[in-house]
Amino acid sequence: DAGVIQSPRHEVTEMGQEVTLRCKPISGHNSLFWYRQTMMRGLELLIYFNNNVPIDDSGMPEDRFSAKMPNASFSTLKIQPSEPRDSAVYFCASSLSRDEKLFFGSGTQLSVL
Amino acid sequence: DQQVKQNSPSLSVQEGRISILNCDYTNSMFDYFLWYKKYPAEGPTFLISISSIKDKNEDGRFTVFLNKSAKHLSLHIVPSQPGDSAVYFCAAPPISSGSARQLTFGSGTQLTVLP
Numbered sequence: 001d002a003g004v005i006q007s008p009r010h011e012v013t014e015m016g017q018e019v020t021l022r023c024k025p026i027s028g029h030n031s032l033f034w035y036r037q038t039m040m041r042g043l044e045l046l047i048y049f050n051n052n053v054p055i056d057d058s059g060m061p062e063d064r065f066s067a068k069m070p071n072a073s074f075s076t077l078k079i080q081p082s083e084p085r086d087s088a089v090y091f092c093a094s095s096l097s098r099d100e101k102l103f104f105g106s107g108t109q110l111s112v113l
Numbered sequence: 114d115q116q117v118k119q120n121s122p123s124l125s126v127q128e129g130r131i132s133i134l135n136c137d138y139t140n141s142m143f144d145y146f147l148w149y150k151k152y153p154a155e156g157p158t159f160l161i162s163i164s165s166i167k168d169k170n171e172d173g174r175f176t177v178f179l180n181k182s183a184k185h186l187s188l189h190i191v192p193s194q195p196g197d198s199a200v201y202f203c204a205a206p207p208i209s210s211g212s213a214r215q216l217t218f219g220s221g222t223q224l225t226v227l228p
């Protein structure tokens with residue numbers, strides 16, 4: 001199994017531009033999570049899906065952030081418009097329901113100039 | 114409200130010695146704890162876990178201890194190796210009746226094992 005696949009690995013964009021991060025979870029996993037890692041706040045949960053349905057998006061910082069999971073093998077996290085304070089590493093993770101062990105992708109390093 | 118806290122941002126240990134990473138939590142209802150390890154440019158990977166019904170879990174060089182009365186857990190690495198140099202996160206799933214168990218992570222501790 002290739003594990004959780006995220007793209008792109010690195011994204012550099014200018015303030016105000018739209019950014020879309022992509023994630024392919026491990027096949028068979030029915031829970032998907034988006035995390036953001038910053039120096040100040042560490043790893044914080046943004047949103048998670050179970051069986052493609054958003055369960056808890058209380059961690060999404062503001063309306064500029066949105067996430068979708070149109071099918072079991074694909075999810076996107078979109079930031080529109082992006083701001084410099086969004087610069088961070090964004091991780092996607094997946095797991096089997098009721099299993100605490102998450103499998104993380106390698107992350108997307110986002111830099112908003 | 115940070116429910117899982119790692120108060121030491123960094124730790125340096127000599128190769129062969131013991132590394133002790135600490136984690137405190139505030140929610141006495143947590144029933145399961147996990148440690149993840151993260152290398153640069155990679156995502157965190159699961160390392161070891163412990164159920165709240167136990168006070169110790171051992172896996173090779175890694176042992177996690179849980180002190181429920183103090184709401185404290187620690188990860189011991191013996192002997193430490195240079196390849197153990199990484200950021201270590203403790204984590205706990207919130208009590209939930211939902212089917213998914215999202216994790217709350219501590220802020221991490223950077224372990225450096227010196228050769």
